[in-house]
Amino acid sequence: MKSFFLALLKSRAGLFGFVLVVIFVLAALLAPYLGLPVPTRSNLVARMSAPTWTGLFSPGAHPLGTDELGRDILSRIVYGSRVTLTIAAAAVVLGGIAGTLLGIVAGYYRGMVDRVLMRIVDIQLALPLMLLALLVIAALGPSTTNLIIVLALTSWLRYARIIRGQVLALREREFILSAHAIGASTWRIMIKHLLPNVITPALVIATLELARIIIMDAALSFLGLGVQPPNPSWGRMLADGRVYISTAWWIVTFPGIAILLTVLSVNLLGDWLRDYFDPKLRTTR
Amino acid sequence: MTRYLLVKLVEALVAIWGVVTIVFFVSRVLGDPAVLLLPVGASQQDLDTLRAGLGLDRPILEQYVISLFAMLRGDFGISFQHNRPAMDVVLERMPATFELAGTALLFGTLIGAVAGAIAALKRGTISEFIVMIAALLGQATPVFWLGIMLILLFSVDLGWLPTGGSGTIAHLVLPGLTLSVFVSASIARLLRSSLLDIMREDYVRTARAKGLMPRTVFFWHIARNALIPVVTMIGIIAGELLGGSVVIETVFAWPGVGRIIMQGIQAQDFPVIQAGVALVAAIFILVNLLVDLLYGVLDPRIRRR
Numbered sequence: 001m002k003s004f005f006l007a008l009l010k011s012r013a014g015l016f017g018f019v020l021v022v023i024f025v026l027a028a029l030l031a032p033y034l035g036l037p038v039p040t041r042s043n044l045v046a047r048m049s050a051p052t053w054t055g056l057f058s059p060g061a062h063p064l065g066t067d068e069l070g071r072d073i074l075s076r077i078v079y080g081s082r083v084t085l086t087i088a089a090a091a092v093v094l095g096g097i098a099g100t101l102l103g104i105v106a107g108y109y110r111g112m113v114d115r116v117l118m119r120i121v122d123i124q125l126a127l128p129l130m131l132l133a134l135l136v137i138a139a140l141g142p143s144t145t146n147l148i149i150v151l152a153l154t155s156w157l158r159y160a161r162i163i164r165g166q167v168l169a170l171r172e173r174e175f176i177l178s179a180h181a182i183g184a185s186t187w188r189i190m191i192k193h194l195l196p197n198v199i200t201p202a203l204v205i206a207t208l209e210l211a212r213i214i215i216m217d218a219a220l221s222f223l224g225l226g227v228q229p230p231n232p233s234w235g236r237m238l239a240d241g242r243v244y245i246s247t248a249w250w251i252v253t254f255p256g257i258a259i260l261l262t263v264l265s266v267n268l269l270g271d272w273l274r275d276y277f278d279p280k281l282r283t284t285r
Numbered sequence: 286m287t288r289y290l291l292v293k294l295v296e297a298l299v300a301i302w303g304v305v306t307i308v309f310f311v312s313r314v315l316g317d318p319a320v321l322l323l324p325v326g327a328s329q330q331d332l333d334t335l336r337a338g339l340g341l342d343r344p345i346l347e348q349y350v351i352s353l354f355a356m357l358r359g360d361f362g363i364s365f366q367h368n369r370p371a372m373d374v375v376l377e378r379m380p381a382t383f384e385l386a387g388t389a390l391l392f393g394t395l396i397g398a399v400a401g402a403i404a405a406l407k408r409g410t411i412s413e414f415i416v417m418i419a420a421l422l423g424q425a426t427p428v429f430w431l432g433i434m435l436i437l438l439f440s441v442d443l444g445w446l447p448t449g450g451s452g453t454i455a456h457l458v459l460p461g462l463t464l465s466v467f468v469s470a471s472i473a474r475l476l477r478s479s480l481l482d483i484m485r486e487d488y489v490r491t492a493r494a495k496g497l498m499p500r501t502v503f504f505w506h507i508a509r510n511a512l513i514p515v516v517t518m519i520g521i522i523a524g525e526l527l528g529g530s531v532v533i534e535t536v537f538a539w540p541g542v543g544r545i546i547m548q549g550i551q552a553q554d555f556p557v558i559q560a561g562v563a564l565v566a567a568i569f570i571l572v573n574l575l576v577d578l579l580y581g582v583l584d585p586r587i588r589r590r
Contacts, residue, residue, distance in 0.1 A: 119299065119303070122296065122300050123299070123300050123303030123304060123307070126300040126301070126303070126304050126569055126570050126573075127304055127307070127562065127565075127566055128524065128569065130525075130530075130531055130532070131531070131543075131546065131562060134531065134546070134547065134550055135307075135308065135311050135550070135562070136311065138550040138551075139311045139312070211425070215427050218427050218429075218430075219427065219429060219532045222429055222532060223531070223532065223535065223547070238429070238430055242433055242536075245433065245436065249437055252430075252433055252437070253437075255430075256426075256427060256430030256431075256433070256434065259427050260422070260425050260427070260430070261425075263424075263425040263426075263427075264421060264422065267421065267425055268421070
C-alpha cells in the first residue's frame with residue numbers, strides 16, 4: 001500500500017487525477033454542508049444572471065451564474081455530480097461484476113460456454129453502444145434504474161473479453177491444477193483462486209470504464225433519456241441551456257467543463273493505475 | 286487465406302442475424318404501433334383491423350420468422366411515419382452520414398497520425414507534452430458539448446458559420462471539426478504508445494545497427510508494425526461514425542442515419558428502427574471485416590494462420 005502511494009506521488013499526471021477525483025467525490029458527498037443554494041429552487045428575479053465574482057461568499061452570490069429559472073448553476077453542478085457519480089459508480093459495479101464473472105466462466109469452462117458467450121460479445125460489438133443504449137432506454141422508459149442497467153449493459157463485455165483471456169492462461173498454471181487435483185469444487189476454484197488473480201485488471205478496466213460511462217450518461221441525459229427533471233443532471237443542464245446559447249453562454253458552458261474535468265481526472269488516474277499494475281493491458285481496448 | 290475469409294464471413298453473418306433478432310424483440314417491447322397510428326378515440330374494431338393489416342395480431346414468433354425472411358430480401362416493412370418502405374427512408378440518410386463520417390475520419394486520422402508520430406519521435410520535448418495534453422483533453426471532452434462550444438464561438442459570436450443544417454461545405458465544417466477532435470485524440474495517443482513499444486524491439490535495433498537510413502527504419506520497420514493496433518482503432522471508430530453519431534447529428538440538426546433512428550424511436554416507428562439498426566450493424570461488421578483483411582496485408586503472420 002505504501003509503495004503504491006509513493007509511486008502515485010512520483011507521477012504528476014496520476015497524482016493530479018487522483019487529487020481531482022478525491023475533491024469531486026468529497027464535494028458530491030458533502031454537498032448539503034457546503035452552504036450552496038438549493039439546486040432546485042428557482043428565483044425568477046435573478047434568472048439568467050451572469051457569473052459574478054464580487055462578494056463570493058455572500059448569500060446571493062452566483063459564481064457561475066444562474067439558469068433560465070434563476071437556479072444557481074454551481075449548486076446544480078455540485079448536486080448534479082451526486083447523481084452522475086452514483087449512476088456511473090452503480091453501472092461500473094454492475095457491469096464489472098457481471099463481466100468479470102462471465103469472463104471467468106468462459107475462460108475456465110472453455111468449449112461451448114465460451115463460444116456462446118464470446119459470440120454474444122461479438123454480436124453486441126456489432127451494434128454501436130450508443131444505439132444499443134437508445135434502443136433499450138426507449139423500450140424500458142427513461143429512469144435512473146434503467147439508465148444504470150443500460151450503462152452496465154454497454155460495459156460488461158470489456159471485462160468479459162480481457163478477463164477471459166487472462167483466465168485461459170491462468171487455468172493451465174500449477175496452482176489451479178493442484179487445486180483441481182485436491183478436489184476443490186469448480187466454484188471454489190473460480191472464486192478463491194481465479195478471481196483474486198484477475199481482480200487487478202478488472203479494477204483497471206473499471207476506472208477507464210467509469211470515464212466512458214460518465215460521458216455516455218451525459219449524452220443520454222442530453223437526449224432526454226437519462227435522469228428526469230427536476231433532479232439536476234449535467235447532460236440535462238447542457239440540453240436545457242443550449243436554447244439560451246446566444247444570451248447566456250454560462251448555462252451551457254460550465255456543466256460541460258464539469259464533465260470534462262471529471263472525465264479527465266478519472267482517465268488520468270485510470271491510465272496511471274493501468275501502467276502501475278499491468279502495462280500489458282495498454283493496447284487492449 | 287480463403288478459409289480465414291470464409292470464417293470471418295460466416296461470423297459476420299451470424300452477428301448480423303443476432304443484431305436483427307435483438308432489434309426485433311426490443312422494438313416489440315417499445316409499444317403498440319397500431320395505437321399510435323390511429324387518431325385518439327378510434328374504436329376497438331378499427332384497432333383490430335389495422336393490427337391485422339400490419340400482421341401484429343399473429344403470434345410473436347411467427348411475426349419474427351416472417352420478418353426475418355422479409356429482411357433477407359431487404360424488405361423491412363413500410364415506415365409508419367413516412368408511409369414508404371423503411372429501408373428507403375433510412376438509405377436516403379446514408380449520404381449525409383457518409384459525408385460527415387468521411388470528413389471526420391479523414392481529418393481526424395491525418396491530424397492524429399501526425400500528432401502521435403511527433404509525440405513518439407520527439408520524446409521528452411515540449412512538442413510531446415503539448416500533443417499529449419491536447420489528446421488527453423480531446424478524449425475527456427464530451428463531443429456534444431464541444432459542438433455546442435464551437436457553435437457558441439463560430440456561429441453565435443463570430444457569425445462565420447451556420448449553427449446547424451446541411452447542404453453546403455460551411456454546414457459541414459463545425460460537425461466535421463467536432464468529430465475530428467475526438468478521432469484525432471484517440472489515434473494520437475494510441476499511435477504514440479504503439480510507436481514507443483515498437484521502437485524498443487530488437488529488430489529495430491538490428492535495422493539501425495546494420496546502417497539503414499533512419500527514414501527506412503521508421504517507415505518499414507517501425508511504422509508498419511505500429512499501425513496494426515491503430516488500424517483496429519480506426520475500424521472501430523469508422524463503424525461508430527458510420528452508425529451515425531446520434532448526439533452530434535442532433536446538436537447540428539444533421540440529417541443522417543443516427544437522427545432518423547432517434548426519430549424512429551421517438552415515434553415508435555419499428556420498421557425504420559429495424560432497417561436503420563440493421564443497416565448500421567451491417568456497415569459496422571463490414572468495416573471490421575475489411576480491417577481484418579487489412580491486418581493480413583500489414584502482418585503476413587496473420588495470413589498464414
